[in-house]
Amino acid sequence: MKLVLTTEQQELRQAVRGFLAAASPLPAVRAAMESDGGHDPDVYRRLNGELGLSGLIVPEEHGGSGAGYAELAVVLEETGAALLPGPFLATTLAAILLREAGDKELLPGIADGSTVATVVLDGNRALNGAEADVVLSIDGDRVRALRGGERTPLTTLDPTRRQALVEPGGDVVAASAEGIARARDLFAVAVAAEQLGVLRASLEAIVAYGKVRVAFNRFIGSYQGVKHRLADMHCKLEQAESIVRHAAWAADEAPDELAGAAALAQAYVGRACFEVARDSLLLHGGIGFTWEHDAHLFYKRAKADEVLLGPPRIHRARLADLLEL
Amino acid sequence: MKLVLTTEQQELRQAVRGFLAAASPLPAVRAAMESDGGHDPDVYRRLNGELGLSGLIVPEEHGGSGAGYAELAVVLEETGAALLPGPFLATTLAAILLREAGDKELLPGIADGSTVATVVLDGNRALNGAEADVVLSIDGDRVRALRGGERTPLTTLDPTRRQALVEPGGDVVAASAEGIARARDLFAVAVAAEQLGVLRASLEAIVAYGKVRVAFNRFIGSYQGVKHRLADMHCKLEQAESIVRHAAWAADEAPDELAGAAALAQAYVGRACFEVARDSLLLHGGIGFTWEHDAHLFYKRAKADEVLLGPPRIHRARLADLLEL
Amino acid sequence: MDLEDYRQRARAWLEANAPGDRAEGTPDENGVAAAKAFMAKLYDAGYSGITWPQRWGGQGLTQAEERAFAAEAARFTLPTYVFSIGLGMCGPTLVDLGTDEQRGRFIRPLLRGEEIWxxxxxxxxxxxxxxxxxxxxxxxxxxxxxxxxxxxxxxxxxxxxxxxxxxxxxxxxxxxxxxxxxxxxxxxxxxxxxxxxxxxxxxxxxxxxxxxxxxxxxxxxxxxxxxxxxxxxxxxERLSISSGVGMGGQKDNPVAFEALRTSVDTGDPVVRDQLVELYVRSRALALFNQRLAQETKAGIFPGARGSAAKLLLAELTMFQADLATSLAGPEAVAYPGEGGAGGGLANAISLAPAMALGGGTNEIMRNIVGERVLNLPPEPRTDKNVPFKDLKTSGGLPS
Amino acid sequence: MDLEDYRQRARAWLEANAPGDRAEGTPDENGVAAAKAFMAKLYDAGYSGITWPQRWGGQGLTQAEERAFAAEAARFTLPTYVFSIGLGMCGPTLVDLGTDEQRGRFIRPLLRGEEIWxxxxxxxxxxxxxxxxxxxxxxxxxxxxxxxxxxxxxxxxxxxxxxxxxxxxxxxxxxxxxxxxxxxxxxxxxxxxxxxxxxxxxxxxxxxxxxxxxxxxxxxxxxxxxxxxxxxxxxxERLSISSGVGMGGQKDNPVAFEALRTSVDTGDPVVRDQLVELYVRSRALALFNQRLAQETKAGIFPGARGSAAKLLLAELTMFQADLATSLAGPEAVAYPGEGGAGGGLANAISLAPAMALGGGTNEIMRNIVGERVLNLPPEPRTDKNVPFKDLKTSGGLPS
Missing domain, CATH: 2.40.110.10 (Butyryl-CoA Dehydrogenase, subunit A, domain 2)
Known part of the structure; x- marks a missing residue:
């Protein structure tokens, strides 16, 4: 089991983190979320081009880098921490589904960044469903893909990432019961990696604030009422990171462990992420309730992510089944 | 709905509290729990004689005072807070059962303090089963009473109150399906009243300690790490007291509300009592882990009370049924 | 005048004069004009400033009349929101501490709704x-x-x-x-x-x-x-807020127990158990508030214990919005009227932190309960005897 | 000597010399005599003080040999408990800070088990x-x-x-x-x-x-x-404790997940969900501990982050004992062999607070994580520059 990043993975993290800090800091996130398209195409061009992230997990024969899910988890943690707007997660979920189900046609377009794709997760709802070129849907053991079709944008809780009602269907582009089952587990791992980033950034924000905000002539981080909560939040971060690393390792190296690790990841990290984002917002005091402060963006993303793959209890129920309880 | 004590009830509380503080302070509780009989007969003689508590809820026609359950709750809160050893609760549960099921024979002996009784709560287990003169058991819609029979003392978690395996059975002394159902709800209210006392005393102990114990040149109660937990514990106390008052009022005045109020009382107060006793012990630091300190006596009583009437989930399940969920 | 007469007349007046439409939160310009017009009628009928001193424009009556009117008024939604700060906080402060000249100038226009504070x-x-x-x-x-x-x-x-x-x-x-x-x-x-x-x-x-x-x-x-x-x-302020603390606002609340029991799948025993938890917490706080209210009526002033109720309400508000969205799943995030079935859940989870931040944070409430109810020792204070100009300020923050 | 050779020889020695019976906690007089005899053999075979300086009686080898021996020894229960304070804390302190005369006098008898510290x-x-x-x-x-x-x-x-x-x-x-x-x-x-x-x-x-x-x-x-x-x-001390923190001791623990899954009624969905919660918390901490161990092997010293693991272990210990007793109901309270079916539950709930009190309370752990991991500002200190005799003491307490 490998729970510590390799040197290469650390370099990948630094590269993505550095890029996002420069190209998509929170003021730019706000500008993007209020723009028509909901994200900055220029950031995506560089993300997919210079950093090659659209092709990260696409096999080399389809024009990607063929990296592992451990690398993907590193990247999603950073895009989560930066609240990167737009279809990055949506296209990533699509890439996971196509890779696992054995697609040949669509992956090259995803790898070179020319295709924005999404996956129908819940009846007819999809992340970035209005912006996607291709909508994938799961139909039994087949994957269907539809270009066009009806799209109805939704106004949702999370202003940094859009959703839409879409039409599932289209041509069959791949078929594999096993691949699709694996993809569903990998969705859970991918979302957990993003949640880990949201959790970490929420904690970092309130830790930083605790060192500069003064009340009653003391930094608020010196009060145990704040300090002890932050310590508890740090404990959640440590555990969440361990769980995500383990799940990503299992995805790459231990297929038998993947289902359990993925269900654990959603059962633990989804909840921890919302709790930390919530407490971070609350401990900011009144300013955390303002639109101008960023705390609410993390809080809303955390709640949207927690329910993205279904009510949280389904992950716990799956865990119970896998444990044969 | 009456959630505030009357002047008479306040006087009753003061009388019982004053008596127990003088006659059964914690050092005396320790002496009693290590004695052969597990309690001090002299304390019981005065409790039943001077204060008339054995006859409190026994109807006047059977030699008691015919007081209400609101008065009983006041008394049980005090005996709980004092961790009174011995069969007070056991005999009280027996009195409740006999009163509700319409007994004529046994109540006078209970009222005058000459009969120690108990009720089989769980198969063949009874509080103070070894010391009781009479063991009551519920057999369908009938109440049976057995003098003698086999008694096997148990060593249990709670050193301040004993349990034994007993033999259910004996003669039928009363019969009333409705009375027995009501008695079961009243058991929940009675135990909750005792738990309220245990909760209150646990909180008072750690609040007092927070004002005298020094660490790093400050009273530990001045640290928010302690203070904020005590504030949360106080919130539990306020809610627990409100729930117990309501349940006791319902027992006397609003029979239709009794079942729901009783299930609520066990669902809330049992948990709150253990949590407060646990946190009180932990916040005492190392001294709280010693046998010589009293914190563990409250902690153990709290856990023993929490499971006395069954695993706590049964009260929640009953609440769900009553709410027609 | 007999109290029951007073109540009857108040009811009759309200039935004749209370506007029928529902008014919530801060009105727009037109709403303000209408609210001012209503307030003038209310004042002229003798129902504004019922317990305030007659000398400054009040009615000089007792808490009994005030409560009688409030009980009748609770059946209507009166457009008094824009006057609430003036009536609840500014006016009472001036009555307590103002000069006679200030009381004479400010209080009558405040009570008559001519000036908003x-x-x-x-x-x-x-x-x-x-x-x-x-x-x-x-x-x-x-x-x-x-x-x-x-x-x-x-x-x-x-x-x-x-x-x-x-x-x-x-x-x-x-x-x-x-x-x-x-x-x-x-x-x-x-x-x-x-x-x-x-x-x-x-x-x-x-x-x-x-x-x-x-x-x-x-x-x-x-x-x-x-x-x-x-x-x-x-x-x-605390008095006027704590008198409003309770189960109020739960009636139409999409994340309160009564709404959730019909909207979630109670066939799932785990969901049912979570609803029980919500019921237990809601009832526990409701009964505590009722006990405080009964004590107040009996002349026992709740004092800082009201802060415990406020803290619990803040926690319950967050708990129920969180629970409701978690139970609903993906549908929780869509705003209504957008093809989503989220109802008011997205709004509820957005609004949930407000109760924990307005009127004192949870940490301040815990300090108050700890120090004023339990009498625990205060934090060491470093700002009591230092000139203001020498105190620490929040570095790097607008202040 | 090659490390694998070293390990082979250690294994062979342990198989030949480790006592077969299980030794737990503080032994009685006879147990102490046996423990001392074993320790002398261990020392004479070169397995006590593996990394300690040769000059004072140690073997002067590296962490690699120490770890190799520890890995082999983990398969046995060695009667070294009474020496653990000396070997883990007192001895290392003397090696670091003692005079040569002290090191010469104390360390060899300590390593050889002749003197208990x-x-x-x-x-x-x-x-x-x-x-x-x-x-x-x-x-x-x-x-x-x-x-x-x-x-x-x-x-x-x-x-x-x-x-x-x-x-x-x-x-x-x-x-x-x-x-x-x-x-x-x-x-x-x-x-x-x-x-x-x-x-x-x-x-x-x-x-x-x-x-x-x-x-x-x-x-x-x-x-x-x-x-x-x-x-x-x-x-x-912290090093020797944190190296022992983990899922150790869960194997025969009657309140850990593996025991509860067979002892409780998982046919009840609410019970099943509570077991899932226990599994989630247990796995979360186990994986965190494994990550810390991997980091340590990779040369990243966990430092104060070990306090987070200790805090979580204390909370998990209490949580699982509380859960197990609550699930069991009335039977939980009886001690075994007394006609009760409580098994080890009564003992587990009695022992549960120990983990939160020994080696620093939960509050101290949170301070350490807050100040040394997150670098939050310390509390104002009033005891730094005051003569000891002028400091506050715990009033009314034995001290």
């Missing part, structure tokens, strides 16, 4: 620690000049007058250099800007003071005595 | 705040005289020597007036009394010093420098 204490750098405020009032010919910024101000966009707390001396410890003023919100240099909160709406305002002149006769209490004046105001 | 820091009035200790050492002819009381001392009833922290100057601030000593536990005036804990057993002792003489050459480090010596000892 707001309260100007909080600042970006002074939230929990109100006495750390930085808005300066500098003595000048015949009065004072004010510069600074206030925040979290309700109804300021419609306000004619404000009760302002400002610093008049930085050389003394922070609690000793404050003064309270009545400020004309239409005076030159006053700018009111709506403050958008995390729900995307503007319930509050920011107020900027840029060289605003206040005449000397508008000082409330004594110069340098502003902190004890503010404590009076905050006491009135 | 205990550590004497904590006092009734000085728990989390160790530096507040009150035991006095007064200078006298050729040495010191000690009076006072220590508490929470493991293995003291068998100890030959103790590492003592005592106050030698009350006129200076509390951290500056301490001195560390080696004390002979058989000296006149030393009384060891077993301390009964809430489980009813005596895992610890209280030690009373009544005019105990300590020769001058037994001062460790410099007079007045005891606090920094104690920090060295506590650092070694």
């Amino acid at each position: 707001c309260q100007l204490f909080s600042e970006p750098g002074a939230g929990s620690d109100v006495a750390a405020l930085q808005t300066r009032a500098t003595a000048t010919d015949g009065g004072w000049v004010v510069d600074g910024q206030k925040v979290w101000t309700s109804v300021a966009q419609h306000a004619d007058r404000g009760l302002l707390l400002a610093r008049t001396d930085v050389e003394v410890p922070k609690h000793k250099g404050l003064t309270m003023f009545v400020v004309d919100m239409h005076a030159p240099g006053v700018t009111v800007r709506p403050l958008r909160d995390m729900t995307g709406r503007a319930h509050f305002n920011e107020i900027f003071f840029d060289g605003v002149h206040i005449p000397a006769e508008n000082v409330v209490g004594r110069v340098g005595d502003g902190w004890s004046c503010a404590v009076t105001t905050l006491l009135h | 205990c550590q004497l820091f904590s006092e009734p009035g000085a728990g989390s705040d160790v530096a507040a200790l009150q035991t006095r050492a007064t200078a006298t002819d050729g040495g010191w005289v000690v009076d006072g009381q220590k508490v929470w001392t493991s293995v003291a009833q068998h100890a030959d020597r103790g590492l003592l922290l005592a106050r030698t100057d009350v006129e200076v601030p509390k951290h500056k007036g301490l001195t560390m000593f080696v004390v002979d536990m058989h000296a006149p005036g030393v009384t060891v009394r077993p301390l009964r804990d809430m489980t009813g057993r005596a895992h610890f002792n209280e030690i009373f010093f009544d005019g105990v003489h300590i020769p001058a050459e037994n001062v460790v480090g410099r007079v007045g420098d005891g606090w920094s010596c104690a920090v060295t000892t506590l650092l070694h």
Whole structure:
């Protein structure tokens, strides 16, 4: 089991983190979320081009880098921490589904960044469903893909990432019961990696604030009422990171462990992420309730992510089944 | 709905509290729990004689005072807070059962303090089963009473109150399906009243300690790490007291509300009592882990009370049924 | 007059005069005009300022009449929101501490709804620690000049007058250099800007003071005595808030127990158990509030124990919005009318933090319960005897 | 010698020499004699003090050999408990800070199990705040005289020597007036009394010093420098504890997930969901501990992050004992062999607080994580520059 990043993975993290800090800091996130398209195409061009992230997990024969899910988890943690707007997660979920189900046609377009794709997760709802070129849907053991079709944008809780009602269907582009089952587990791992980033950034924000905000002539981080909560939040971060690393390792190296690790990841990290984002917002005091402060963006993303793959209890129920309880 | 004590009830509380503080302070509780009989007969003689508590809820026609359950709750809160050893609760549960099921024979002996009784709560287990003169058991819609029979003392978690395996059975002394159902709800209210006392005393102990114990040149109660937990514990106390008052009022005045109020009382107060006793012990630091300190006596009583009437989930399940969920 | 007569007449008046349409939150310009018109009728009928002194325009009656009227009024939704700060906090402060000249000038127009009031204490750098405020009032010919910024101000966009707390001396410890003023919100240099909160709406305002002149006769209490004046105001605030704490607002709340029991799948035993948890917490707090109310009626003042109820309400509000969204799953995030089935859940989870932040954070509530109910020792204070100008400020933050 | 060879030889030695019976906790007199005999064999075979300097009796090998031996030894239960304080804390402190004369006298007998050591820091009035200790050492002819009381001392009833922290100057601030000593536990005036804990057993002792003489050459480090010596000892303690933190001890634990899954009714969906919660928390902590271990192997020292693992273990220990007893219901409270079916549950709930109290309370762990991992500002300290004799003490408490 490998729970510590390799040197290469650390370099990948630094590269993505550095890029996002420069190209998509929170003021730019706000500008993007209020723009028509909901994200900055220029950031995506560089993300997919210079950093090659659209092709990260696409096999080399389809024009990607063929990296592992451990690398993907590193990247999603950073895009989560930066609240990167737009279809990055949506296209990533699509890439996971196509890779696992054995697609040949669509992956090259995803790898070179020319295709924005999404996956129908819940009846007819999809992340970035209005912006996607291709909508994938799961139909039994087949994957269907539809270009066009009806799209109805939704106004949702999370202003940094859009959703839409879409039409599932289209041509069959791949078929594999096993691949699709694996993809569903990998969705859970991918979302957990993003949640880990949201959790970490929420904690970092309130830790930083605790060192500069003064009340009653003391930094608020010196009060145990704040300090002890932050310590508890740090404990959640440590555990969440361990769980995500383990799940990503299992995805790459231990297929038998993947289902359990993925269900654990959603059962633990989804909840921890919302709790930390919530407490971070609350401990900011009144300013955390303002639109101008960023705390609410993390809080809303955390709640949207927690329910993205279904009510949280389904992950716990799956865990119970896998444990044969 | 009456959630505030009357002047008479306040006087009753003061009388019982004053008596127990003088006659059964914690050092005396320790002496009693290590004695052969597990309690001090002299304390019981005065409790039943001077204060008339054995006859409190026994109807006047059977030699008691015919007081209400609101008065009983006041008394049980005090005996709980004092961790009174011995069969007070056991005999009280027996009195409740006999009163509700319409007994004529046994109540006078209970009222005058000459009969120690108990009720089989769980198969063949009874509080103070070894010391009781009479063991009551519920057999369908009938109440049976057995003098003698086999008694096997148990060593249990709670050193301040004993349990034994007993033999259910004996003669039928009363019969009333409705009375027995009501008695079961009243058991929940009675135990909750005792738990309220245990909760209150646990909180008072750690609040007092927070004002005298020094660490790093400050009273530990001045640290928010302690203070904020005590504030949360106080919130539990306020809610627990409100729930117990309501349940006791319902027992006397609003029979239709009794079942729901009783299930609520066990669902809330049992948990709150253990949590407060646990946190009180932990916040005492190392001294709280010693046998010589009293914190563990409250902690153990709290856990023993929490499971006395069954695993706590049964009260929640009953609440769900009553709410027609 | 007999109390029952009083109640009957109040009911008759309300039935004849209360507007039928529902009014919620801050109204627009037209709504304000209508609200002022209603308030004038209410005053003229003798139902505004029922317990306030007759000399200043009140009715001089007792709590009994006040409660009787309130009980009848509870059946209507009266458009009195824009007057609530004036009636609940500013007016009572002036009755307690104002000069006769101030009482004569301000109270009758306040009670008759001719002038709307707001309260100007909080600042970006002074939230929990109100006495750390930085808005300066500098003595000048015949009065004072004010510069600074206030925040979290309700109804300021419609306000004619404000009760302002400002610093008049930085050389003394922070609690000793404050003064309270009545400020004309239409005076030159006053700018009111709506403050958008995390729900995307503007319930509050920011107020900027840029060289605003206040005449000397508008000082409330004594110069340098502003902190004890503010404590009076905050006491009135707490009373008016705590009287509203309870199960109120749960009736139409999409995340409260009664709504969830019909909207979620109670066939799942785990879901059912979570609903039981919500019921238990809701009932526990409701019964506690009812007990406090019964004690109050019996003459036992709840005091700081009301802060325990406020803390519990903040936690319950967050718990139920969190639970409801978690139970609903993906549908929870869509706003209604957008093809989503989320109903009010997205709004509820957006609004949930408000209860934990307005009127004192959970941490402040825990301090109050710990120190004033349980009498635990206070934190060591380093700001009591230091000149204000030497105190720490929040580095790198607007203040 | 090749590492694999070393490991093979260690395995062979252990298979030939490790006692077969299970040894747990503090042994009785006979057990101590057996333990000492085993320790002598272990030392003579070269497996005690593997990384300690050869000059003082160690083997002078590296962490690699130490880990190889530990990995093999983990398959046995060696009777080394009574030596753990000496090997983990006292010995390493003397290696770091002792005089050559002290190292020569004490270390070889310690490694060979001839002398058992205990550590004497904590006092009734000085728990989390160790530096507040009150035991006095007064200078006298050729040495010191000690009076006072220590508490929470493991293995003291068998100890030959103790590492003592005592106050030698009350006129200076509390951290500056301490001195560390080696004390002979058989000296006149030393009384060891077993301390009964809430489980009813005596895992610890209280030690009373009544005019105990300590020769001058037994001062460790410099007079007045005891606090920094104690920090060295506590650092070694933390290292030896944190290396043991993990899922250890869960295998035969009646309240851990694997035991509960077979003992409770998983047909009830609510019970099943609570078991899932236990599994999630247990796995979360186990994976965190494994990540810390992997980081340590990779040369990343966990430092204060180990306190997060300790805090989580304390919470998990309480959570699972509480859950197991709640699920079991009335049967949970009976001790086994008493006609009750409670198995180890009553014992587990009695023992559960220990993990949250030993080795630093949860509050101290949160302070450490907050200040040393997150670098949050410390509490204002009022005890840094005040003479010890002027500090507050716990009123009305034995100290």
